[in-house]
């Protein structure tokens with residue numbers, strides 16, 4: 001008998017039929033003799049719809065109230081799921097994040113889990129119940145307020161529960177059969193991966209692959225939780241995310257795979273670029289600028305500084321950040337224009353970022369050449385480049401992103417003959 005944590009995303013519980021399908025999977029796991037703890041997301045696009053509603057009544061909704069609102073989505077799905085399981089003749093009990101002991105810091109909208117005290121969950125399990133926990137939400141002890149963990153945060157709830165309860169595996173169910181070499185909605189020839197290292201998965205998640213939430217992958221890596229990403233809509237085995245020293249559960253079946261140099265390609269349309277034109281090229285200006293940027297709450301991704309023109313002694317500095325943070329950052333920079341002494345600010349929200357991720361880059365040369373060759377063959381212009389040890393990213397026109405991703409995916413030999421299936425969801 002194992003303890004299995006299962007997480008069902010919004011597309012898996014989008015309607016009554018979906019909830020019944022999920023309930024059946026949970027009951028089947030219970031019937032097989034396992035203890036089951038479930039983290040569930042809000043139904044379908046509920047969170048997006050609640051966010052839209054909030055912005056209709058207030059341009060900048062109060063963070064505390066926004067968390068009260070958004071956390072209601074998961075309360076609906078958890079109760080409906082527990083009821084469905086009851087009607088199938090099994091004992092199930094739903095819990096909010098705070099009832100489940102999901103303790104976070106006080107950072108509304110992006111709270112971090114600081115402790116998990118699953119006392120009530122243990123009791124329910126001991127009494128033979130299936131446990132259902134509302135994903136995405138927690139509780140701060142100082143403010144005594146409800147928090148949410150950031151978009152996609154139900155994945156983190158599941159991993160945190162798996163760690164606290166010492167579960168054997170954390171199964172993350174969604175509308176695709178596992179983790180692919182690219183988003184199958186963008187690249188239908190994407191290849192399903194048997195397994196992926198948590199290091200590579202972190203880079204994929206950080207660069208636009210929303211199939212797993214980055215903080216969930218980080219948490220699992222730190223706590224040694226085995227993640228199995230799979231589909232609600234099929235019984236196919238999915239993809240294992242393996243932390244350091246973790247064995248691939250499937251290798252015992254003899255399926256030893258050769259590790260490819262590149263694990264996957266990601267696309268990201270959520271970023272914008274800000275260029276500060278005519279910055280005096282003297283020591284301390286970059287520090288001054290990025291102090292303002294960070295105070296505005298933005299998370300900077302890439303930074304490029306041009307060589308300064310000898311005649312003017314001025315340079316341009318460009319950086320990318322989340323589109324959602326651009327307005328506040330532009331405002332903060334504009335307010336300091338005369339102090340910093342720059343000439344102009346440019347805002348470009350039509351960019352796209354393409355990244356190629358693979359641990360094999362450490363030991364193989366020529367990986368970037370393939371990327372640049374593929375882009376040059378398609379005539380697509382590169383605007384910015386950045387690299388990490390296992391990733392190369394380029395910024396392009398957003399309108400070129402899909403074409404670029406298709407070409408790059410093919411160039412690395414990642415195309416599969418079997419077309420990937422996306423079972424449900426709107427991709428929102």
Ligand code: ADP
Pocket residue numbers: 008009010011012041152173174175176178179180181182183184185204208209210211212264422425427
């Ligand atoms: P859920 O609602 O279950 O949390 P998400 O929508 O957050 O599901 O994540 C699943 C989606 O992630 C898929 O429908 C797919 O479009 C997208 N996705 C992006 N990159 C990848 C990838 N590399 N592999 C699989 N899915 C991906």
Ligand code: ASP
Pocket residue numbers: 009010041042047048073135136150151152153154155
């Ligand atoms: N419902 C939340 C969201 O849409 C959390 C999640 O689904 O993981 O972001």
Ligand code: MG
Pocket residue numbers: 009152155210211212213
């Ligand atoms: Mg998700």
